[in-house]
Amino acid sequence: MKIHEYQAKQLFAAADVPVPQGVVARSPDEAAKAYEELGTPVAVVKSQIHAGGRGKGRFKEHPDQPGVVLVKSAEQARENAERMLGSTLVTVQTGEEGKQVNTLFVEQGLDIARELYLGVVIDREVGLPVVIASSEGGMAIEEIAHEHPEKIIREHFDPAIGLRPYQARKIAYALGLDATGVRSAENFLPKVCRFFVDGDCSMTEINPLVVTGEGELLALDAKVTFDDNALFRHKDYKDLRDLNEEEPTEVQAQQAGLSYVKLDGNIGCLVNGAGLAMSTMDLIKLHGGEPANFLDVGGGANVDQVTEAFRIILADENVQAILVNIFGGIMKCDTIVEALLAAYDSIGITVPLVVRLEGTNVEKAREMLAESGKKIVSATDLTDAAKKVVGTLGA
Amino acid sequence: MPILVTPETRFITQGITGRAGLFHSQKCREYAADECGRSEPVLVGGVTPGKGGSDVDGFPVFDSVRQAMDETGANTSMVFVPPPFCADAILEAADAGIELIVAITEGIPVTDMVLVKRVLDDNPRCRLIGPNCPGVITPGVAKIGIMPGYIHTPGTVGLISKSGTLTYEAAWQLGNVGLGQSTAIGIGGDPIIGTTFIDLLELFENDPGTDAILMIGEIGGDAEIRAAEYIKDHVTKPTAAFIAGKTAPPGKRMGHAGAIISGGSGTAAEKIEALQAVGVEVAESPADMGSAVQRAVERRG
Numbered sequence: 120m121k122i123h124e125y126q127a128k129q130l131f132a133a134a135d136v137p138v139p140q141g142v143v144a145r146s147p148d149e150a151a152k153a154y155e156e157l158g159t160p161v162a163v164v165k166s167q168i169h170a171g172g173r174g175k176g177r178f179k180e181h182p183d184q185p186g187v188v189l190v191k192s193a194e195q196a197r198e199n200a201e202r203m204l205g206s207t208l209v210t211v212q213t214g215e216e217g218k219q220v221n222t223l224f225v226e227q228g229l230d231i232a233r234e235l236y237l238g239v240v241i242d243r244e245v246g247l248p249v250v251i252a253s254s255e256g257g258m259a260i261e262e263i264a265h266e267h268p269e270k271i272i273r274e275h276f277d278p279a280i281g282l283r284p285y286q287a288r289k290i291a292y293a294l295g296l297d298a299t300g301v302r303s304a305e306n307f308l309p310k311v312c313r314f315f316v317d318g319d320c321s322m323t324e325i326n327p328l329v330v331t332g333e334g335e336l337l338a339l340d341a342k343v344t345f346d347d348n349a350l351f352r353h354k355d356y357k358d359l360r361d362l363n364e365e366e367p368t369e370v371q372a373q374q375a376g377l378s379y380v381k382l383d384g385n386i387g388c389l390v391n392g393a394g395l396a397m398s399t400m401d402l403i404k405l406h407g408g409e410p411a412n413f414l415d416v417g418g419g420a421n422v423d424q425v426t427e428a429f430r431i432i433l434a435d436e437n438v439q440a441i442l443v444n445i446f447g448g449i450m451k452c453d454t455i456v457e458a459l460l461a462a463y464d465s466i467g468i469t470v471p472l473v474v475r476l477e478g479t480n481v482e483k484a485r486e487m488l489a490e491s492g493k494k495i496v497s498a499t500d501l502t503d504a505a506k507k508v509v510g511t512l513g514a
Numbered sequence: 515m516p517i518l519v520t521p522e523t524r525f526i527t528q529g530i531t532g533r534a535g536l537f538h539s540q541k542c543r544e545y546a547a548d549e550c551g552r553s554e555p556v557l558v559g560g561v562t563p564g565k566g567g568s569d570v571d572g573f574p575v576f577d578s579v580r581q582a583m584d585e586t587g588a589n590t591s592m593v594f595v596p597p598p599f600c601a602d603a604i605l606e607a608a609d610a611g612i613e614l615i616v617a618i619t620e621g622i623p624v625t626d627m628v629l630v631k632r633v634l635d636d637n638p639r640c641r642l643i644g645p646n647c648p649g650v651i652t653p654g655v656a657k658i659g660i661m662p663g664y665i666h667t668p669g670t671v672g673l674i675s676k677s678g679t680l681t682y683e684a685a686w687q688l689g690n691v692g693l694g695q696s697t698a699i700g701i702g703g704d705p706i707i708g709t710t711f712i713d714l715l716e717l718f719e720n721d722p723g724t725d726a727i728l729m730i731g732e733i734g735g736d737a738e739i740r741a742a743e744y745i746k747d748h749v750t751k752p753t754a755a756f757i758a759g760k761t762a763p764p765g766k767r768m769g770h771a772g773a774i775i776s777g778g779s780g781t782a783a784e785k786i787e788a789l790q791a792v793g794v795e796v797a798e799s800p801a802d803m804g805s806a807v808q809r810a811v812e813r814r815g
Contacts, residue, residue, distance in 0.1 A: 241624055241628065241705055241706070243705045243706060243735045243736075243737070243772070244735075244736070244737075244740070246627075246628055246631040246632070246635075246706050247628060247632075248628065260777065261777040261778050264777075277632065278625055278628050278629065279629065279632070316625060319623055319624075319625055321624065346623055346624050346625070346771075347767075347771070348597060348621045348622060348623045348624065348771060349623035349624070349625065349626075351597070351598055352598075352623070378769040380763075380766045380767075380768065382761075382763065390679075391679055392677060392678045392679025392680060392769075393677060393678075393703060393732075393768055393769025393770045393773060394675070394676065394677020394678065394679060394680030394681075394703070394730070394732055394758050394769075394770075395677065395678075395679040395680045395683060395758075395800070396768070396769060397732060397733070397758040397759040397761075397762060397768050397769075397773070398680055398683075398756075398758045398759075398799075398800035399800075400759075400761045400762070401758065401759065401760040401761050401782075401799065401800065402799050402800055402801065403761075404760065404761045405798070405799050410761060413762070413766075413768055413769070415769045446679045446682045446683050446686070447662075448660070448661060448662035448665075448678075448679065448682050477683075477686060478662060478665070478682065478686075479662055479664075500801060501683070501799070501800055501801035502799070502801040505801075
């Protein structure tokens with residue numbers, strides 16, 4: 120689960136991680152008021168969307184307006200906010216369709232001496248959280264890794280112990296910080312790591328992490344992603360969720376206990392199991408088609424879930440055919456067909472439907488399909504299924 | 515000789531009084547008795563704290579893993595405990611001296627798994643499979659997990675997979691070309707897992723009952739790339755592989771918590787390239803997994 124920069128900074132502040140002064144604004148008036156409140160000669164008005172690349176991003180409605188802008192008066196704050204709020208920001212990460220900006224974060228201007236990179240993630244290989252730091256702040260970490268791999272510092276830590284001050288110093292020396300900066304890092308870095316662990320984050324990224332004119336570290340940006348599996352321990356996180364940032368069908372699927380990801384193609388997929396669902400997409404592509412989605416109905420899908428799955432697939436206007444691929448293990452094939460036929464009637468599926476079944480009770484399931492009198496194409500194996508569903512589009 | 519699940523295996527189910535725990539325990543019992551002709555019970559009981567002394571469908575229930583081991587002689591545990599309590603259940607099993615823990619549970623927080631891994635790394639006698647996996651089956655001997663038993667036939671292919679239903683698909687395809695499995699293991703789709711491709715490649719390489727290996731990976735992380743490096747230096751048996759998710763877009767989690775292309779790495783293409791570079795026969799499509807093993811075997815002559 121992702122959250123906005125301003126939310127991440129509020130959590131940082133609560134965890135004693137130093138952040139600049141900032142005020143949330145949801146109207147031009149609030150933006151102007153925020154500038155007055157901050158009282159610095161320069162302030163920064165920042166669009167709040169989950170995607171990165173906001174500074175270089177531009178608005179569809181106002182092609183000259185950047186997603187992050189410096190202002191020097193309340194009036195400028197107001198004018199910029201007028202153009203930004205309600206408009207669509209397109210960045211390298213949003214895709215062409217962009218994201219609507221509904222919230223701004225107005226921050227104090229700062230005297231910045233250096234821009235660094237700081238991230239904390241889980242290192243799967245080692246099985247520990249790792250601090251990633253670099254002197255090349257402001258660049259994407261992938262870019263740094265590609266262009267200056269030698270400038271990436273990695274330091275693992277035990278979550279039960281946290282990042283020790285000597286480890287913080289090690290990172291600080293490697294970043295070339297001066298005495299004030301090293302002392303600041305001894306405080307700053309362990310707190311970010313504690314936040315990462317206690318908050319059950321899957322990523323905490325501060326890019327840039329700045330060294331101020333006074334030599335202190337400050338989180339100028341904040342990108343936080345929480346581990347979805349740990350949300351049960353953090354009931355308060357649900358208030359941080361912004362459904363506007365999520366694909367509505369993906370939210371709908373989640374509520375039905377389905378795993379769904381929308382893609383750009385025109386062949387809908389309904390599969391049991393994540394690995395098989397991914398493979399089904401791959402197979403469609405291999406035979407010249409384009410998958411419209413990833414959809415895993417899970418191991419114990421019932422009639423309601425299968426019906427909901429069809430609804431979600433068909434809500435995508437691009438879908439011109441559907442491939443159902445079920446390997447019935449614990450879930451019996453006849454149960455799936457029963458659900459499928461019920462869903463077929465209740466939704467009124469009009470696009471071609473190709474069904475590939477294998478596994479427990481497959482004979483009975485195939486008979487049920489054949490006897491249903493519905494326009495459902497049966498496939499014998501994976502390849503046959505993919506060819507048939509791609510074939511329906513050519514006709 | 516199969517690996518992990520052998521004729522000596524006796525296991526318990528942690529979380530046996532839950533709906534899924536009981537259902538799959540019954541299926542494991544049926545498989546051992548009906549498909550493998552085992553006369554003595556292989557699944558010897560279960561653990562649910564607070565329900566010790568009771569009986570659920572013929573399985574004795576114990577309060578603790580230690581107690582269950584003392585009473586039944588179990589050396590293995592299958593874990594169905596819900597995510598908030600699952601790490602604790604795994605640690606209890608490890609502390610009690612269980613040798614093989616098979617964690618089926620999906621949705622354990624990754625920080626919990628970091629701690630579990632820290633503890634298990636210091637306990638070399640104990641091996642964890644999973645979590646978020648279908649389990650382990652040695653066809654004809656026993657199954658510990660949720661896979662349908664009948665699609666697996668006894669044979670000499672070692673099967674290692676990150677995915678559940680894709681493993682079934684692979685076992686079925688292998689069966690269609692007349693290849694059974696020595697042991698099939700689902701290692702799980704989470705970012706941090708107990709047993710990796712490399713651990714199992716080593717076991718299969720050293721297992722006289724295994725003649726060829728099929729590994730099924732997916733996007734996310736770099737476990738398959740490290741497996742390729744290991745294969746280069748240590749695996750002499752014919753090896754085939756399939757990587758799911760060639761068409762997955764970056765930044766989107768594909769069902770499994772670990773199946774996500776992030777920062778441009780963890781793509782199917784780079785994994786396939788790494789495996790092919792060390793002589794692994796990579797299946798072109800998921801429909802080609804069974805034939806890929808055949809090709810790998812034929813190539814070695």
